[in-house]
Amino acid sequence: MGSTAVEIHGVSKHFRLRHTHSLKESVVWALQGRPQRDDFVALHPLDLTIAQGETVALLGRNGSGKSTLLKLVAGVMTPDTGRVRVRGRLAGLLEVGAGFHPDLTGRENVYLNASILGLDRAQITARFDEIVEFADIGPFLDTQVRFYSSGMFLRLAFAVAVHTEPDVFLVDEVLAVGDEAFRAKCIERIARLGAEGRTLVVVSHDLPLVEQLCSRGVVLDRGHLVVDGEVTDAVMTLRVAG
Amino acid sequence: MSVTAAEAPLLEQGRGGGLRGVAGRRFLLGLLVRKELRVRYRASVLGLGWSYVKPAVQFAVYFVGMGLLLRQNVIGDYAVYLFGGLVVMTAFSEAVGNATRSVVANADLVRKIYLPRELFPVASLCVAGVHLGPQLLVLVVGAVAAGWSPDLVGVVCLALGLALTALLALGLGLVLASVNVLFRDVENVVDLVLMVLVWTSPVLYPWQRVAELLGSDSVWFRLYQANPLTVAVELVHRGTWAHASVGNGSSLPPGLGPRAVAALLLSVALVALGQWVFRRLSGRFAQEL
Numbered sequence: 001m002g003s004t005a006v007e008i009h010g011v012s013k014h015f016r017l018r019h020t021h022s023l024k025e026s027v028v029w030a031l032q033g034r035p036q037r038d039d040f041v042a043l044h045p046l047d048l049t050i051a052q053g054e055t056v057a058l059l060g061r062n063g064s065g066k067s068t069l070l071k072l073v074a075g076v077m078t079p080d081t082g083r084v085r086v087r088g089r090l091a092g093l094l095e096v097g098a099g100f101h102p103d104l105t106g107r108e109n110v111y112l113n114a115s116i117l118g119l120d121r122a123q124i125t126a127r128f129d130e131i132v133e134f135a136d137i138g139p140f141l142d143t144q145v146r147f148y149s150s151g152m153f154l155r156l157a158f159a160v161a162v163h164t165e166p167d168v169f170l171v172d173e174v175l176a177v178g179d180e181a182f183r184a185k186c187i188e189r190i191a192r193l194g195a196e197g198r199t200l201v202v203v204s205h206d207l208p209l210v211e212q213l214c215s216r217g218v219v220l221d222r223g224h225l226v227v228d229g230e231v232t233d234a235v236m237t238l239r240v241a242g
Numbered sequence: 243m244s245v246t247a248a249e250a251p252l253l254e255q256g257r258g259g260g261l262r263g264v265a266g267r268r269f270l271l272g273l274l275v276r277k278e279l280r281v282r283y284r285a286s287v288l289g290l291g292w293s294y295v296k297p298a299v300q301f302a303v304y305f306v307g308m309g310l311l312l313r314q315n316v317i318g319d320y321a322v323y324l325f326g327g328l329v330v331m332t333a334f335s336e337a338v339g340n341a342t343r344s345v346v347a348n349a350d351l352v353r354k355i356y357l358p359r360e361l362f363p364v365a366s367l368c369v370a371g372v373h374l375g376p377q378l379l380v381l382v383v384g385a386v387a388a389g390w391s392p393d394l395v396g397v398v399c400l401a402l403g404l405a406l407t408a409l410l411a412l413g414l415g416l417v418l419a420s421v422n423v424l425f426r427d428v429e430n431v432v433d434l435v436l437m438v439l440v441w442t443s444p445v446l447y448p449w450q451r452v453a454e455l456l457g458s459d460s461v462w463f464r465l466y467q468a469n470p471l472t473v474a475v476e477l478v479h480r481g482t483w484a485h486a487s488v489g490n491g492s493s494l495p496p497g498l499g500p501r502a503v504a505a506l507l508l509s510v511a512l513v514a515l516g517q518w519v520f521r522r523l524s525g526r527f528a529q530e531l
Contacts, residue, residue, distance in 0.1 A: 007252055071528065074255060074356055075254075076353065076356050076528045077529060084255060085255075086253060086254075086255050087251065092354070099354070104280060108276075112270075112274075112277060115270040
């Protein structure tokens with residue numbers, strides 16, 4: 001095991017849920033004496049260290065704080081307490097196709113999205129053919145993305161993301177894409193990223209898949225870290241909890 | 243595993259370098275500007291041409307309405323005078339208006355991927371700059387046709403006036419874009435202010451009218467003259483209109499030099515303030531959108 005790739009130290013996050021969204025509503029709610037906001041703790045202070053080359057599955061039920069944790073690692077949100085540090089270039093695939101614009105062509109979107117994910121012009125040009133080949137969208141490359149079928153859209157978006165070759169790769173529940181053949185290709189590609197020694201953090205409810213892709217399992221429950229160990233143990237815990 | 247990854251330091255994510263971070267992502271900035279232009283003129287025959295039709299119509303309306311009907315054409319070379327001011331106002335309004343909406347409009351990206359968020363208001367500014375280009379050409383050609391033979395001071399003044407406009411728009415754009423994420427009222431207030439803006443600087447009428455109305459040594463008139471946008475308009479006037487005909491220069495307001503320095507300092511301070519506010523609030527963008 002190499003040096004630390006992701007270090008999460010004492011990180012917590014709470015959200016303030018506002019129930020009122022206009023002046024009128026807040027006056028009415030205030031007169032009725034109802035509280036206008038609730039605090040919701042998404043993550044209790046949490047420590048987690050991931051070494052370079054580790055493949056980690058973040059597991060837990062809906063609302064357990066997995067996605068919040070991933071967003072904190074990606075730097076999209078800032079934690080209330082503690083800090084997150086990452087070594088090397090990070091790419092977050094928190095949603096397939098974030099940053100794709102329907103009015104641009106596939107080609108333009110590849111450049112835009114790869115650039116958003118941190119590549120420079122030369123790197124994108126060098127990988128362009130590979131991306132297009134992986135996406136396998138044939139003659140639609142120069143068509144506006146709005147005319148793509150949803151499967152084609154996902155294939156292109158996924159192709160861009162996996163070809164940015166980050167040092168740390170975050171994947172949030174995006175493997176349920178495309179048809180069976182493309183899904184297999186994606187999984188094979190992600191497994192290869194892992195085999196190349198890149199750090200992988202995967203959030204998924206697909207337990208068999210996670211067992212296949214990851215070696216380490218971390219289970220969250222209502223914002224607490226409850227299991228951190230072999231992926232099989234983590235999956236077992238979840239299955240038992242039902 | 244790349245060798246660089248093993249050697250790279252552990253870094254906190256989401257700590258951008260602000261505007262300096264934008265400078266490091268110029269390729270992405272260029273793509274965002276192109277995207278913005280492409281999206282705005284999708285499926286339109288005239289395309290980018292629309293950005294010239296609008297100022298042209300605006301110019302024609304003011305020229306006929308203010309110049310011919312209300313007799314403001316007592317100002318020599320009124321067309322050059324009017325267009326010079328309108329160029330500043332149009333660019334400023336477009337930059338500020340779009341920058342205000344820029345972060346909210348890119349909510350998808352802001353929530354999912356970390357980028358220096360300053361990219362969005364800066365891209366709005368660049369788009370306004372692209373639209374400004376040909377108008378500027380029209381202005382210069384018009385001024386030359388009216389009799390301006392470009393002088394060094396004039397060109398410097400023109401450049402300063404535009405730089406001042408850009409700095410103001412950037413500073414305000416950063417503040418407004420970040421506050422607009424928390425309170426969407428901001429974009430409506432901005433629209434209102436932009437609507438009356440053309441009247442708060444000597445674009446349609448000569449500055450002497452305001453001096454007569456407010457008294458040339460009253461506080462209100464000093465405020466009017468201290469308005470950095472007024473200074474920008476006057477700098478552009480000095481650049482193009484003042485030397486187009488003999489006599490124009492003498493009706494320029496006095497003390498433009500010191501006011502220009504003050505306005506530039508103010509706008510640089512505004513950019514610093516904008517950067518500070520934007521940074522303070524950008525940590526909350528993802529959860530508020």
